[in-house]
Amino acid sequence: MSAAGRAGDAANRYGLLVVLAGLLLTFSLVRPAFATYGNALIVLQSVAVVGVVALGVTVSMTTGGFDLSAGACVGTVVMVTALAMVRYNLTGASAVVAGLLAGLLVAGVNVLLTVVARVPDLVATLGTMFLFQGLALIVTSGQSVAAGMTVDGAPAPGRYTEGFAWLGGGTIASVPVPVVVFALLAVAVHVLLGHTRWGRALYAIGGNAEAARLAGIRVARYRALGYVISGLCAALGGILLSARLGRGDVGAGDPYLLQSVAAALIGFAVLGTNRPNALGTVVGALFIGVVINGMTMLNAPYYAQTFVQGALLVGSLVMSFGLARGGREGRTSR
Amino acid sequence: MTVLSVSEVSKTYGATRALRGVSLDLAPGEVLGLIGANGAGKSTLIKVLSGATRASSGSVRLAGRPFEPSGPLDAQAAGVQTVHQNIDDGVVPGMTVAENLTLDGFGRGGSGWFVTRGRIRERARPVAADAGLLADLDAPVESLSPSGRQRVVIARALSRAPKVLILDEPTSTLSAAEADALLPRVRELAGDGVAVLYVSHRLSEIEALCDRVVVLRDGRARRTFTAPVDRHAVVAAMLGDLVPDTSTTGKAVDTSESVLTASGVTARPGGAPFDLRVRPGEILGVTGLVGSGKTELLEQFFGARPLLSGTLTLGGAPYRPKDPGAAIKAGVALVAEERAARAVVPGWSLRAHVSLPRLGAHTVAGVLSRRAERSSAEEVVRLLAVRTSGVEAAIETLSGGNQQKVVVGRWLTGSPRLLLLDEPFRGVDVGARADLGRVLRGRADGLAVLVASSDPEEVLELADRILVLHEGSLAGELRAADATAERLTGLMAGTPAREPS
Incomplete structure (x- = not known):
């Protein structure tokens, strides 16, 4: 392999990790408050919801799908859980179940559109995104849902239960609950994709669907499974977000689509895998969290954050797609 | 008299020699059949003549002048029109017949900024008339039958006043009746002085239509037959000498x-x-x-x-x-044809290819066992003497023959x-x-x-x-x-x- 090929290969494998380490070092040197246990928990807490949603998007991408409805699903679940407790005075556990059911509903629509009606994934999930953003507005008449709101002239009967709020604000051995959920889910998705036959089948479909079909894999079923897992993860993200907010804000889920897709795509570039993977998605989510946290500490204006995230995404896409080609040719020529 | 003269044309792709010194001549008004088994070099020859690729060596002359097209458009401009096998690559769905007939004008200068239905129809009418196309010019092209769409493609090719018309398996997507109707059309075209290169797998068409037939095998022009063609001899030339083992x-x-x-x-x-x-x-x-x-x-x-x-x-x-x-x-197990498209998962190791059809048999308590996968893969390597650097090697690093051993062998391990x-x-x-x-x-x-x-x-x-x-x-x-x-x-x-x- 040529020196240039080797360099490209190394950049493809370790480039993103080196950049992340460099950022951590820079922020720590410039702002000593950055490198503290407390701040680490803040960063983790800030990326937990994005990370949970992104892990689901990662699974949907393994089959060659793409779940653009994840953000709308988060928003819908925030509204559903808020309505369940505030307006219908249900228990926290019932609100969690209602939220997960809403996630399954979103996934069901995606499956109907992509697997049954054979609409291309990108446009199908785009349609689902619009549908559920709109639906969340309709059921709440475009209003935020919070304790004490008026329903038909009378104050709403319920409020967020303490148990439910613990999901967003509580801690387990000083670690915030959303961070624990994120970590457990990351391990679960990592095992699913990397170490089970179902994960192998999902990747096979993404790599060559016809080869997978002729190897006896039921392609439609696995594509549906990808969307179901994605919908459930987005619902879990929505539950955590709702618990943290303590109210059902209109449009609360909107930023989560771009950030979670970015985290999953950045993850392609980790260790040169060039495919969706749980470890990469975790790194991608952390990357976004570190950059935003560090920039805030450096007093960078908040309105520059989106641009920096965009630059991060574009850079890692070049790393995984542009450099990967050189690397792959280098490997086959050996 | 010769309009197209191919002499000693060779084409190599890496180590594969797709064409090995093919020569043939084509006269105006002649229908020349080109036939050969898969991989004989027909597609490569068509690609060279249509400008899609360049010959590695040898020369082509068109009407006495060297013909070395830099691309398909260049070949068309020089007077070689190719109607490809897949008709639907040649028409734009969602456009009318008239729009499809006048597509060429859109891509070039001098057609003005604005296109109106009237102007398109006006320009399409002579194109359709010249080609004897009776379809409704305002009908959407996808409302036509396959043979109707093919006529649109051929009419457009003819509107460029070709010296040579290449028809690549024109009947492969047509019904028998449609195919029967195409053949006299092709004869008429030749009657107008166009030289036609007719590529087909169907012996009956070659027999009915062609003045001469060139048989390709292993990249060489093996034999040329003159009508009336002896079918049996054509097939024998296509397949080579058969030595029963x-x-x-x-x-x-x-x-x-x-x-x-x-x-x-x-x-x-x-x-x-x-x-x-x-x-x-x-x-x-x-x-x-x-x-x-x-x-x-x-x-x-x-x-x-x-x-x-x-x-x-x-x-x-x-x-x-x-x-x-x-x-x-x-x-029951199937090893499908077209290995690259239907069996290989790009970037995957030999081991993962072996276990893919029987993932369940390589699972312990719900988790895939690398060890079980590896031992299956090693069994395949041993059984079929697969040449590889190891079972973790990416399948693309293996030669075609060794890849095939893997996709056959993976079934054999499952008995x-x-x-x-x-x-x-x-x-x-x-x-x-x-x-x-x-x-x-x-x-x-x-x-x-x-x-x-x-x-x-x-x-x-x-x-x-x-x-x-x-x-x-x-x-x-x-x-x-x-x-x-x-x-x-x-x-x-x-x-x-x-x-x-």
Whole structure:
């Protein structure tokens, strides 16, 4: 392999990790408050919801799908859980179940559109995104849902239960609950994709669907499974977000689509895998969290954050797609 | 007089020599047939002439001047028009017939900024009239039948006043009646002075239409026939000298029972139903020209496409797989043709390819066991002498023959009852082919094999018994010992004793 090929290969494998380490070092040197246990928990807490949603998007991408409805699903679940407790005075556990059911509903629509009606994934999930953003507005008449709101002239009967709020604000051995959920889910998705036959089948479909079909894999079923897992993860993200907010804000889920897709795509570039993977998605989510946290500490204006995230995404896409080609040719020529 | 003169043209792709010094001449008003088996070099020759690729050596002259097109547009401008096999690559759906006929104008300068229906119709009318196209100019092009769409494509090609018209398998997507209607059209075009290069797999068309026929085999122009064409000789030239390998015929086959019994099955729509049996330990060959229905037949047995007619039994029990997964469970395996598109997952290791069809057998307590996967992969490597740096090597690093050993061998580790092989030796070197043949013939576990190939030599080499398909129907059945080159080519051409009109 040529020196240039080797360099490209190394950049493809370790480039993103080196950049992340460099950022951590820079922020720590410039702002000593950055490198503290407390701040680490803040960063983790800030990326937990994005990370949970992104892990689901990662699974949907393994089959060659793409779940653009994840953000709308988060928003819908925030509204559903808020309505369940505030307006219908249900228990926290019932609100969690209602939220997960809403996630399954979103996934069901995606499956109907992509697997049954054979609409291309990108446009199908785009349609689902619009549908559920709109639906969340309709059921709440475009209003935020919070304790004490008026329903038909009378104050709403319920409020967020303490148990439910613990999901967003509580801690387990000083670690915030959303961070624990994120970590457990990351391990679960990592095992699913990397170490089970179902994960192998999902990747096979993404790599060559016809080869997978002729190897006896039921392609439609696995594509549906990808969307179901994605919908459930987005619902879990929505539950955590709702618990943290303590109210059902209109449009609360909107930023989560771009950030979670970015985290999953950045993850392609980790260790040169060039495919969706749980470890990469975790790194991608952390990357976004570190950059935003560090920039805030450096007093960078908040309105520059989106641009920096965009630059991060574009850079890692070049790393995984542009450099990967050189690397792959280098490997086959050996 | 010659309008197109090809001399000593060669084309190599890496180590593959697709064309090896092909020469042919084409005169105005002539219809020249070009025929050859898969991989004979037809497509490469068309690519060179249509400007899609450049010859590695040799020269082409058009009307006396050197012809070295830099791309398809350049070739068109010089007067060589190509109508490709897939009609729908040539029309733009959603546009009207008139718009499709005048597409060329849009891409060039001088057509003005604005296009109106009226102007398009005005320009399309003479194009349609010249080509004898009767379709409604305002109809959406997708409302036309396949042959109607093809006429639009041909009309557009003719509007560029071609010196040479290349028709690449023009009837492959047409019904029989539509194909019959096309042939006189082609004759008329030639009558107007156009030189036509007619590429087809269908012998009856070549026979009915062409003034001369050039047969390609292994990248060389083997023979040129002048009308009237002797079908049998054409097929013999296409397939080369057949040397039956008598070493295959000694195997003992248990004739009392059968693994697969098919009754009343149909190879492809329009073919006549027939029966078929494969016995334990037997290798049954299925041969026939391209389009004879071999692939379709095998895929029906594997559940990869719905059974057209008839019933199947496997090991005595009724068998009707609803998908490949069900077929695999029942003990049936398929190695599909076109390995790269239908078996290889890019970037995956040899190990992952081996375990893919039987992931469940490599799982311990729900988790895939790398060790089990590796031992299966190593078994395949040992069994078929796969040349690789190891089982973790990416499949792309293996040669075509070794990749094929992997996709065949992965089924053998699961001990199937019936192995279906579709064109298993295409793009496979002689050594790998011999290894595969040795292993398949050497099985002692009663595995039944059904091997389909359009190359009768491959079938003769491997099979105990040979079925010949012709245009979707069973043309004959031979024991390998009785199979001769003569008889096989006759059956494949559909000629023996019953000459179709």
